[in-house]
Amino acid sequence: MTIAIVTDSTSDLGPELCAQHGIRSVPLYVLFDGKMHQDGIDIKTADLFRGLKEGKKTPSTSQPSPAEFAAVYREALETAGQVLSIHISGQLSGTVGSARLAAQEFGDRVTVVDSRSVSMGLGMQVLRAAQRAQEGRSVPEIVAELERVAAQADIRFTVDTLDFLKINGRIGGAAALLGGLLNIKPILVVKNGRVESGGRVRGHKKAMQDIVDYVRKYVEAHGGARVAFLSTVGGEAYVQEVRAGLSGVAFEDMGDHQIGAVVATHAGPGTVGATLEPLTA
Numbered sequence: 001m002t003i004a005i006v007t008d009s010t011s012d013l014g015p016e017l018c019a020q021h022g023i024r025s026v027p028l029y030v031l032f033d034g035k036m037h038q039d040g041i042d043i044k045t046a047d048l049f050r051g052l053k054e055g056k057k058t059p060s061t062s063q064p065s066p067a068e069f070a071a072v073y074r075e076a077l078e079t080a081g082q083v084l085s086i087h088i089s090g091q092l093s094g095t096v097g098s099a100r101l102a103a104q105e106f107g108d109r110v111t112v113v114d115s116r117s118v119s120m121g122l123g124m125q126v127l128r129a130a131q132r133a134q135e136g137r138s139v140p141e142i143v144a145e146l147e148r149v150a151a152q153a154d155i156r157f158t159v160d161t162l163d164f165l166k167i168n169g170r171i172g173g174a175a176a177l178l179g180g181l182l183n184i185k186p187i188l189v190v191k192n193g194r195v196e197s198g199g200r201v202r203g204h205k206k207a208m209q210d211i212v213d214y215v216r217k218y219v220e221a222h223g224g225a226r227v228a229f230l231s232t233v234g235g236e237a238y239v240q241e242v243r244a245g246l247s248g249v250a251f252e253d254m255g256d257h258q259i260g261a262v263v264a265t266h267a268g269p270g271t272v273g274a275t276l277e278p279l280t281a
Contacts, residue, residue: 001080001081001082001138002079002080002081002082003023003025003080003081003082003084003133003139003142004022004076004077004079004080004082004083004084005021005022005024005027005083005084005085005086005126005129005130005133006023006024006025006026006069006072006076006083006084006085006086006099007023007024007025007085007086007087007122007123007126008024008026008027008028008036008063008064008087008088008095008099008122009025009026009027009028009039009040009260009262010028010087010088010093010095010118010119010122010260010262010263011025011086011088011119011120011122011126011255012119012120012122012123012230012257012259012260012263013024013025013123013126013127014040014257015040016094017127021127021130021131022130023071023126023127023130023238024075024076025040026064026068026069026072027039027040027041027064028061028062028063028064028093028095028262029061029062029063029064029262030048030059030060030061030261030262030265031059031060031163032045032048032051032056032057032059032064033051033056033057037063037261039260039261039262040260040261042203044260044261044263045142045232045233045258045259045260045261045264046200046233047261048264048265049232049233049234049259049264049268049269053099056100057281058265059261059265060265061093061144061262061265063093063094063095063097063098064095064098066098066099066101066102067102068098068102069098069099069101069102069103070102070105070106073085073102073103073105073106073110074106075144077106077109077110077113078196081109082109082110082111082126082139083106083109083110084111084113084129084133084142084143085099085103085110085111085112085113085137086113086115086122086125086126086129086146087099087112087113087114087122088104088115088117088118088122088254089114089115089116089117089118089122089190089193090193090196091116091192091193092118092194092195096112096114099112100112111139111143111165113125113146114193115146115150116150116192116193117150117153117155117190117193118155118190118195118263119155119230119257119259119260119263119275120155120228120230120254120275121153121154121155121190121275121277123228123257123275124149124153124226124228124254124275124277125146125149125150125153125277127254128145128146128149128277129142129146131237132145145281148281149277149278149281151276151281152222152277152281153275153276153277153278154189154190154214154218154275154276155189155190155210155230155273155274155275155276156187156188156189156206156210156211156214156215156273156274156275156276157187157188157189157211157230157267157271157272157273158184158185158186158187158188158207158210158211158268158271158272158273159186159188159267159268159270159271160204160234160235160268160271160272161268161269161270167216183202183203184200184202185200185201185202185203185204185206185207186199186200187199187200187201187207187210187211188273199277200255204238205241208241208242208245208272209245209255210270211242211272211273212242212245212246212275214274215227215242215246215249215251215274215276216249218276219249219250219251219276222278222279223279224236224250224251224252224278224279225251225252225276225277225278225279226251226252226253226273226276226277226278226279227251227252227253227254227255227258227274227276228256228274229242229243229255229256229272229273229274229275230257230258230259230271230272230273230274230275231256231257231258231259231269231271231272231273232254232258232259232264232267232269232271233258233264233267233269233270234269234270235269235271235272236256238270238272239256239272242272242274252279254275259271
């Protein structure tokens with residue numbers, strides 16, 4: 001039975017990659033400059049940061065409605081027997097809740113999965129699901145594999161400035177000021193579906209080395225890994241620094257991916273990181 005794969009724009013899978021693998025992506029929304037924009041369609045990360053630099057108010061974000069998901073499911077089921085819909089962690093967004101409400105209309109033909117991740121942590125699960133569906137695996141088999149992957153996957157990243165974490169209420173103003181004065185770079189991780197502290201270092205060089213060291217240890221511990229590199233605008237050169245530090249490390253390279261406007265609202269410019277998952281689970 002044919003399985004259609006659905007995700008949302010926080011997967012940071014670009015339109016070309018989605019088209020290549022037959023993935024449908026439902027956009028989240030960014031309310032910015034008095035208008036509601038669809039993430040990745042009529043607002044990009046560069047647009048967001050450019051507007052903020054010009055003094056426009058900090059954006060807010062919102063999830064798609066159940067009706068929007070239902071429309072996508074209805075269209076997908078015209079040619080597929082089942083839909084597997086994989087989304088951003090429910091601890092970070094209400095998106096998976098909207099998807100589950102929509103799925104009630106379709107009974108067991110639509111299965112919704114909380115990835116417990118975001119950005120390419122979600123994106124790599126979606127790509128894995130698409131691959132397994134093409135191989136003829138069943139929905140329960142794919143879901144079981146995704147659950148095993150999610151339990152072992154990691155995202156480790158750092159931000160160039162603490163200002164956006166302050167604006168979005170992730171840290172206090174005093175911590176942001178102190179971090180700026182001391183050139184403190186937070187190391188952040190996605191764990192149990194939430195963004196948590198992974199430590200802190202002083203200076204850009206040590207932040208890049210932390211990511212390099214972590215990837216090396218992960219690859220060694222898992223006997224290989226799939227690795228995707230993440231950045232927002234201003235972080236592209238940082239990705240190359242991390243890659244240079246990983247010279248000689250063997251892993252399945254999932255490419256460089258720009259973080260979309262919804263997630264970048266919280267991360268800010270110059271963010272860089274790596275997403276890691278085991279080759280098999």
